[in-house]
Amino acid sequence: MSRTIIQMNSIIKNYYIGTPNELHILKSISLEVEEGDFIAIVGASGSGKSTLMNMIGVLDRPTSGEYILDGISIKRMSDNQLSDVRNKKIGFVFQTFNLIPRNNALKNVELPMLYAGMDRKKRVERAKELLSLVGMGDRMDHQPNELSGGQKQRVAIARALANDPAILLADEPTGALDSETGRMVMDLFHKVHEEDGKTIVLITHNPELAEETNRVVTLRDGMIVGDRPGSGKAAV
Numbered sequence: 001m002s003r004t005i006i007q008m009n010s011i012i013k014n015y016y017i018g019t020p021n022e023l024h025i026l027k028s029i030s031l032e033v034e035e036g037d038f039i040a041i042v043g044a045s046g047s048g049k050s051t052l053m054n055m056i057g058v059l060d061r062p063t064s065g066e067y068i069l070d071g072i073s074i075k076r077m078s079d080n081q082l083s084d085v086r087n088k089k090i091g092f093v094f095q096t097f098n099l100i101p102r103n104n105a106l107k108n109v110e111l112p113m114l115y116a117g118m119d120r121k122k123r124v125e126r127a128k129e130l131l132s133l134v135g136m137g138d139r140m141d142h143q144p145n146e147l148s149g150g151q152k153q154r155v156a157i158a159r160a161l162a163n164d165p166a167i168l169l170a171d172e173p174t175g176a177l178d179s180e181t182g183r184m185v186m187d188l189f190h191k192v193h194e195e196d197g198k199t200i201v202l203i204t205h206n207p208e209l210a211e212e213t214n215r216v217v218t219l220r221d222g223m224i225v226g227d228r229p230g231s232g233k234a235a236v
Contacts, residue, residue, distance in 0.1 A: 004068075005166055005199050006033035006056060011065035013051050013222075025051045027222040028065070033201065035166075038193045040202045040210035040230060043219035050171070052219065053203045057090050057169050058082045070166045087115050091160030095172040097152040099144040105131060105155045106140040112162040123162075130158035134188060150181035157188060161198075168192065168200045174209065183235075186212060190234050208235060 013026040026048050033039055043049045054060040055067060058074055067074050070089055074082060091112075092098075099108045106127050113123035131137050134154040144152055153173060160168055170189065174182030186209060192198050202213055210216045211230050218226030 002034040002036060003071075004032050005035045005037075005070050006031065006201075007066075007068040008032070008055070009066045009068075011055060011062045011067060013048075013055065013060070014063045025222050026055070026062070029055075029222075029224060031217065031224065033199065035199055036193075036197045037215060038189075038200045038202070038213045038230075038232065039215040039217060040204055040213040041217050041219060042204055042207065042210045044205070046221075047219040048222040049203050049205075049219055051222075053169065053171055053201075056167070056201060057092060058086055087112055088163050089166045091162070091165040091168045093153070093156050093160045093168065093170040093173045095175040097144070097149075097156045097176075099152055099155060099159075101144050104141050104143055105136060105147070105158075108144070108155055109159045109162055112159060116163050126162065127158070130161055131155070133161075134158045148181070149177050150184055153177065153181075153185050154188065157185070157192070161192070166199060168198050169203075170200065171203045172205070173202070174204075174206070182209075187234055211235075 008029055008031040011026055011029040015023040015025060017023060029052065041049055041052060055062055069085065074085065109127035109130055110123045113126060128140065131140055134157050136151060136154050136158065139147060139151060174185050177185060189200060193200055204210055212234055213230040214232040216228055216230045217224055
């Protein structure tokens with residue numbers, strides 16, 4: 001029996017830019033995502049995608065409404081508690097990779113496990129396994145500046161999986177890549193979803209990529225205006 005892993009109830013997000021100006025970014029968003037879903041959130045620039053991603057990833061707090069993540073309400077959590085939730089519950093994959101330049105691939109993947117307090121032997125072993133999983137087993141000692149864009153994104157995906165998070169949150173993960181490399185990265189997401197049953201939330205402006213997921217949620221002007229099944233299949 002599936003369980004709800006993301007539950008958002010009437011989430012509102014406003015930004016104050018000086019009296020009397022107030023920006024209403026998210027307008028009563030209610031969203032449920034089941035464990036094991038592969039969901040795309042789409043919308044034009046200014047639709048609220050990035051703000052919703054920040055809410056899902058507990059990078060920001062809603063102005064009002066409630067967010068229950070993997071059975072836990074974040075409403076009254078301290079900043080330190082939220083940081084702990086991000087580290088253990090959510091794996092982030094960004095368009096710009098966000099690798100640490102001075103760390104090689106192995107140490108970049110180790111980092112979330114270091115923050116989680118895992119002992120060195122276990123985290124090195126886990127990092128090696130994950131780099132092999134994403135096809136980067138022969139690049140463990142390479143610095144980010146020695147890797148192509150696609151290779152950097154593979155390392156970023158391995159890092160996102162490090163603490164076996166409940167959710168993989170990918171923000172325009174193919175946006176900085178050419179189409180062939182982007183295809184390889186999407187194939188990797190499909191592999192992680194199918195083989196590991198990982199819950200994946202993909203933020204994208206690309207309708208073709210969105211269609212590959214199991215569910216497509218469309219935002220417009222801070223509101224959900226569409227919620228339909230996707231094909232769930234990689235494009236040929």
